[in-house]
Amino acid sequence: MTLYENNVPFSVGSVGIRSAFPAIASLRAALPESVYLWVNAYKDKPDYYTAEDLSILSKIDPHFAVNAMDYESLGQTCNAGNEVFYVQGAGLVKRCYKDRGVIGNLYLDGLEGLSAVRACRMKVCDCYIGYIHMPELKLQDIYGSGLLERIPYGAMSH
Ligand code: SF4
Structure with a gap:
């Protein structure tokens, strides 16, 4: 928030591993709406995400689909x-x-x-x-x- 209040750009995100979903959601809730939160798709396991996972992560990161490919x-x-x-x-x-x-x-x-x-x-x-x-x-x-x-x-x- 110190960075935000001082208009210093910062990059914030997380790997979208399933066990981190609650932490990602709480980070999203804590950040001002105008701060973009990226989610990096976890690709080590094929077909890792369910359709519901994809929907949850795309709501948090509108560009998630680009990264999931x-x-x-x-x-x-x-x-x-x-x-x-x-x-x-x-x-x-x-x-x-x-x-x-x-x-x-x-x-x-x-x-x-x-x-x-x-x-x-x-x-x-x-x-x-x-x-x-x-x-x-x-x-x-x-x-x-x-x-x-x-x-x-x-x-x-x-
Ligand atoms: S597309 Fe570019 S960054 Fe990706 S593997 Fe090829 S050279 Fe490397």
Whole structure:
């Protein structure tokens, strides 16, 4: 609430595991209405959610359905490795959390030298921090400049 009162944007959410539903509901109730609460779909177990679960979580996070899906990404254009990078401590640069291929070294090549539009090499992209960089999904239209922080347009305004 200190952040909210001082107009400092913050990102708030939870993994939507069933045992956390009561805590997610109470968090939703405690937050001001204009603060968006994201729910990350739990995907470790196939067909985890019932229709009722999906309805409950979609009422809390209006964008839950976007996250609950996996995206076929092989061969698709993705801005990971172009506009965003996955950098490991020693300076290894990869394009994203999922593709383990090393595209260069932060200190030797610099990110500008490594930046390029590339097609995805993975079969599916299933995590928010990845698929948001697929231009065809047009998620900029929902999140605008809050894309990385997962704060949609219009959220957090008093
Ligand atoms: S679509 Fe996903 S898996 Fe493929 S490069 Fe982009 S972030 Fe990585």
